[in-house]
Amino acid sequence: MPTGKPAGVRCAQLTSDNACAIFGRPERPEVCVRLRPNPTMCGNSRGHALGYLADLEQLTRAAKECIDDFRSW
Numbered sequence: 001m002p003t004g005k006p007a008g009v010r011c012a013q014l015t016s017d018n019a020c021a022i023f024g025r026p027e028r029p030e031v032c033v034r035l036r037p038n039p040t041m042c043g044n045s046r047g048h049a050l051g052y053l054a055d056l057e058q059l060t061r062a063a064k065e066c067i068d069d070f071r072s073w
């Protein structure tokens with residue numbers, strides 16, 4: 001996704017069995033390479049992990065909108 005993955009949109013690299021199609025390849029985004037799972041993020045269920053990721057997406061979406069606003073001044 002050359003301009004980044006919008007919040008709430010399934011990654012284009014995610015396969016039908018929820019694996020990363022570009023895992024281990026140089027074109028994999030740096031944020032994906034650096035992200036380290038931890039108990040707080042993963043919790044005890046897929047639902048918890050998806051909720052945590054949705055929260056992160058919303059938080060970073062807000063930050064990106066602030067940066068875009070700042071750049072347009």
Ligand code: SF4
Pocket residue numbers: 011012013014015019020021022023028029032
């Ligand atoms: S690791 Fe990154 S590139 Fe791969 S499927 Fe997940 S979000 Fe997409």
